[in-house]
Amino acid sequence: MRFALLGCGVVGGGVAKIVDEKVPSLELVRILTLPGEIDDPRQTSDIGDIVNDDTVEAVVEAMGGLEPAHTFILQCLNAGKSVVTSNKAVVAAFLPEFAAAAEASGAGLFIEATSGGGVPWIASIVKARRIDALSEVYGILNGTSNYLIHSMETLGTEFDTALAEAQSLGYAERDPSADIDGIDTANKCVISATVAFGSLCRRDIPVHGIRNLTAADIAFFRSSLGRAPRLMARAIQRDGAYAACVEPVLLPVGSVEANVPANYNLATLVGDTVGTLKFYGQGAGSLPTGNAIVQDLLDCAGGERPAYATETTLQWDPALLAGDYVFRSSVEVPGAQPMGEGPDGQTYWLLHDADCEAAGAAADALLAADPAALMAALGTTA
Amino acid sequence: MRFALLGCGVVGGGVAKIVDEKVPSLELVRILTLPGEIDDPRQTSDIGDIVNDDTVEAVVEAMGGLEPAHTFILQCLNAGKSVVTSNKAVVAAFLPEFAAAAEASGAGLFIEATSGGGVPWIASIVKARRIDALSEVYGILNGTSNYLIHSMETLGTEFDTALAEAQSLGYAERDPSADIDGIDTANKCVISATVAFGSLCRRDIPVHGIRNLTAADIAFFRSSLGRAPRLMARAIQRDGAYAACVEPVLLPVGSVEANVPANYNLATLVGDTVGTLKFYGQGAGSLPTGNAIVQDLLDCAGGERPAYATETTLQWDPALLAGDYVFRSSVEVPGAQPMGEGPDGQTYWLLHDADCEAAGAAADALLAADPAALMAALGTTA
Incomplete structure (x- = not known):
């Protein structure tokens, strides 16, 4: 061809x-x-x-x-x-x-290469949907932010140091905002959810990144909660409704996600007969992403013509992605309880049972008063 | 159809x-x-x-x-x-x-459903080979043994207790030997290597299981080596030669493999342009395995006719899978050095730089003298 x-x-x-x-x-x-x-x-x-x-x-x-x-x-x-x-x-x-x-x-x-680089993610969603309805897709879909978090975890470095190193290695752009603020992950989340649910996912989902994550946060989350942060895309559908968001999620340190190293991606789908499937690999880079494109070219040459949802048939309901949220802030977080002090005296707050939209709005309000504040979901995804 | x-x-x-x-x-x-x-x-x-x-x-x-x-x-x-x-x-x-x-x-x-249950593993190997030569395939391919190891790790139970519980849950057969002695994994290893390398893999590869693993072993490996055991299939090819084996491997506790829970499988391929890809899911069970079979039926109805290697074009060379091995035995292990004492006073031995065939032979000889002895490879697979 x-x-x-x-x-x-x-x-x-x-x-x-x-x-x-x-x-x-x-x-x-x-x-x-x-x-x-x-x-x-x-x-x-x-x-x-x-x-x-x-x-x-x-x-x-x-x-x-x-x-x-x-x-x-x-x-x-x-x-x-x-x-x-x-x-x-x-x-x-x-x-x-x-x-x-x-x-x-x-x-x-x-569009395989749009989401997950060399990971056969979009094709796996399409294949799973030949049989199953998918109730959830989620995962680590941005290698740069995972590299930064993993560097901070293993070397104890601060965010800016890890970012400078990632930039020198070519893992991060000179303007890193698309990666560290979750924008890149959000695009992949919207695409993944649209393909997985067969319904066009809205573009303005709640998005929060890892720009304010500190080495002290990582230490506190590990010692006090037994959890590690990952920047996660999450989308869920149930009973004609759906929700999707991108935010830092605190995962059990023994979960597969919390042990994804360096700049790797790990994407998960949940189907009603196949159960939970996870796909791990290089989410970026010349050869892995090139490989995904060449796989698509081979499918194209073989006559495949994928179909995509072009209309929204599910109703937006952020309550489908709800749970407890942790905030680190020097100012009080409305509706939240203090949950502990970090190694440098910073205060962590627990907001009970908020949905992703409400928690995101609380974070945005908080950031106006404390530009260094952090929000992270207390995810239970394992 | x-x-x-x-x-x-x-x-x-x-x-x-x-x-x-x-x-x-x-x-x-x-x-x-x-x-x-x-x-x-x-x-x-x-x-x-x-x-x-x-x-x-x-x-x-x-x-x-x-x-x-x-x-x-x-x-x-x-x-x-x-x-x-x-x-x-x-x-x-x-x-x-x-x-x-x-x-x-x-x-x-x-043959998708032969290896990895609901995990799209064989199809992923075939797809990766459309572009890449694969240098390695490895992974956790037996859910029963992973369930036993994970139970022992998380609950601190002994092997027989974990096995009885797995049997009562239907995760283990009444005669568990195919699972715990590595025979089931070996069949999957032979199939995976044959498909991945395009060369018929010999059937009599070295196979050792987890029957003799104890809670004390797990505690010692974690505290002294920072490692956790998993029953792994491994196959590698290089320069016209190949090796394959099944054995317990001690993996860094922070590796993805060491954090695979319950009865899940995790299978990995390494390609020259796509890099490392991992596939995680239910390795057994009525619906996941049924799902893999129905996927194959759909491919069959679509006209696919997979081709398989029917001849051995690579030469067997066990030196391709070589490294350090740990033994736990009450009798001396020839050629090995004592490396420490476990919590119950048992002795662990380190055998430097043995290939999988030599280490397996040493284990077989040792088991004749000490039927409770254990062998495990000090793998570095991450």
Whole structure:
């Protein structure tokens, strides 16, 4: 199958390398590149050269960002070319539009690499749904934040030190906010929930990150609660309703999640006959993410055409994700009880039985008064 | 697709229930049953009624054991009927014969449910191999032994107490030897390695189980070594050679494997571009194993026809699985150094840099003199 590549950075480069070295049935014939960077006869800076090339059956979008990715993906789908993308932001924002365009032209839309990098996560959800209704999807879907938390846990370093090290290793961007504030995880959560529940998940789910996590927090959670924090995406459906959120969750130190090291991902689905399945692997990186894209290309070449939910059939109900929450704050947390003092004299508060939306609103209000405050759910997921 | 069921016990019953409630595209039309137990018009005690029924496209073998499963599977394959089986013993013993019969008649042979129960493990190996060469497969593939070890760890009980409880819960057979002596795991290891490496794995790999594990061992390994035992299947290939074995492995207490609870399985593959992928789920049980079989039936109905290695192209080299081993024994272990005393005064010995075959032979010799002795590898798998 002849395919084109939009963007040849870390991910696109991995795709090109894997196809070149390992997959003779795929042929990379066109590469969209910035005008000044063309040094290969396959390269072009004109998307029209790809959209109008009838020999190109599939296009890999690995540019990232919303525009021009959104426009280019639509042009390709409208021209009957299947699209494989690793771009979680554009898929979370425009999945219904893309799915409708793909269906109209008979092209395929493939999104494995958007969520979980090399982990076969989206395909596993789709496969599980051939038989089961899925009641839950959740997991660690951002390798950068897991790397930071795991570094702080194992080395006792502070957040900024861990972040600087992750940036020097290429595990974190120079602007880390998409990773550490949960935005990247939220895009993956929206995509995962939409595919898992067969109902379009709203985009404005509650999202809180790990920016304010300290080494003292980690020590307190471990010694006082026997728990370790992980930045978790969680989505649940029941009786026609659903909820989804992204937040730090305090997990039992003996849980599988709390022992996920370095920049690995661990994503879980719960089906009514298969039970709990977990999938672990590299959530980012040139070759793992490239591998996920090449797997999608092979499925595309084999004739697969995935279908996606384009409408919301479940009702939003944040009460489905409710429980106790811990706050660390120098100011009082309304409705919460003091639960202890950390090693540096900071105060931790326990808010009983709040839903993810109410807890998130409490955290947002608190952060206005104490910009260093932290919120974390007392999850029981094992 | 119309299919028949050979054996309607725990696994077969799960298949019938899942198909009946959830998969209208599959129709269970024949059930092979013992002569005295027929109470449904679909039931027959004559395999000929199934083999000679031209409307039956696939047969699920869920009888277990070597005969008559082996004969029935061959009859079905020779008649052009695809076979889906959960029977690890018969597949480990006769895979080349089955694969040749399937290829000759154009039938499919599906073995997902032999290894890892509901965990999509064999399919994940096959999928990863579309792109990558796999250098390693390993994992916890026997839920019963993991349940026993985890019970001993969390409750501090002795092996016999944990076993009796597992038997009362239906997690262990009345004769537990296939599970606790590693035989069941060895069959899954042979199948996994054969599929992963594309070369027929020998059946007589070194196998040692957990029968002699004590609560004192677990306490000593944790306090002195920071490690926890798991019964692991391991297989590795490099430079045209391979090794495989089943033995208790002492893993860092913070590893993902050491935190797998209850009767769950966790299986890992290592590919050259995708890296390390792990798959976690229920390794047994009516619905999870039934789910794996129904997934295979759906793949079969979709036209898939998996190919299997029927020849050994890699050379056996046990040195590929070598490292340090710990023994607990009241008699001296030749070539080993004493490494400490357990809480009850028992002696632990360290054997440096032995391969899995040499360590297994040392364990077998030791067990003749001290029937309560234990061997465990000091694995570094994380």
